[in-house]
Amino acid sequence: xSKKLFVISGIILITIILSFTSINYLQKKEKEKIILNETxxxxxxxxxxxxxxxxxxxxxxxxxxxxYIILAKEGEVDINNSDIIYLKGVNAKIELxxxxxxxxxxxxxxxxxxLNFDTIFSKNVIIKYLDNNITSEYxxxxxxxxxxxxxxxxxxxxxxxxxxxxxIELDTLTxxxxxxxxxxKKKVRIKxxx
Numbered sequence: 029x030s031k032k033l034f035v036i037s038g039i040i041l042i043t044i045i046l047s048f049t050s051i052n053y054l055q056k057k058e059k060e061k062i063i064l065n066e067t068x069x070x071x072x073x074x075x076x077x078x079x080x081x082x083x084x085x086x087x088x089x090x091x092x093x094x095x096y097i098i099l100a101k102e103g104e105v106d107i108n109n110s111d112i113i114y115l116k117g118v119n120a121k122i123e124l125x126x127x128x129x130x131x132x133x134x135x136x137x138x139x140x141x142x143l144n145f146d147t148i149f150s151k152n153v154i155i156k157y158l159d160n161n162i163t164s165e166y167x168x169x170x171x172x173x174x175x176x177x178x179x180x181x182x183x184x185x186x187x188x189x190x191x192x193x194x195x196i197e198l199d200t201l202t203x204x205x206x207x208x209x210x211x212x213k214k215k216v217r218i219k220x221x222x
Contacts, residue, residue: 079105084115088145088171093125094200096145096171100138113140118149120169122200131157131176131200133167145171153178161185162196174200192217 084100101117115138122131136151149167155178156162165180176198184191184207193216197206207216 081105081113084113086140086142086145090171090174092201094171094174095121095123095125097121097123098138098140098147100140103140111141111143113142114138115140120147120149122169124200129158131155133169135167159186176200188221190219190221 081103082101084098084103087095087097089095098115098118098120100115100119103113103115106112106114116136118133118135118138120133120138122133124130133149133153133155135149135153138150139148141147147169149169151165153164153167154161155164155167155176162178162182162184164178164182166178168177168179169175176196178196178198179194182193182196184193184196191207193207194209194211194214195207199205209216
């Protein structure tokens with residue numbers, strides 16, 4: 029009897045430790061995003077003494093043949109890091125190889141890294157993929173990781189449902205999607221359109 033009690037106590041203790049670790053990890057990530065958002069907001073409002081480029085067009089392709097095209101009405105090269113360009117009026121496309129599938133992204137602002145193609149989209153972000161539309165205030169795309177992380181006022185709509193969440197993570201290759209809230213006490217809200 030005491031062995032069973034010991035095993036059950038051990039399982040409960042491990043579950044509690046894992047829960048606290050997960051909560052701390054999510055809270056740390058949220059704090060990092062808040063700091064990054066504040067930094068990006070500050071950078072959007074700051075005028076730099078750098079080169080301004082009109083009608084920007086970058087195109088890249090990964091080893092699997094997926095294409096990433098980003099267009100912007102205007103861009104400004106970061107005075108401290110010439111690999112970073114701050115964009116205005118951003119339109120982007122991710123064209124997936126072997127499929128006639130295109131993910132389009134638009135936003136008011138962006139931060140583009142010309143070395144690794146990582147892009148942060150902010151303010152009035154709209155993502156369209158097949159019959160799915162997602163709006164938010166922040167999107168982080170990594171071509172190398174094949175990952176899109178959408179956060180801040182996330183609203184997902186398709187022909188059947190409307191969903192509201194804090195974060196949507198999407199793997200562009202496998203289409204695996206994680207939808208969650210930062211506060212584990214809150215739930216993702218889903219409303220059926222029918």
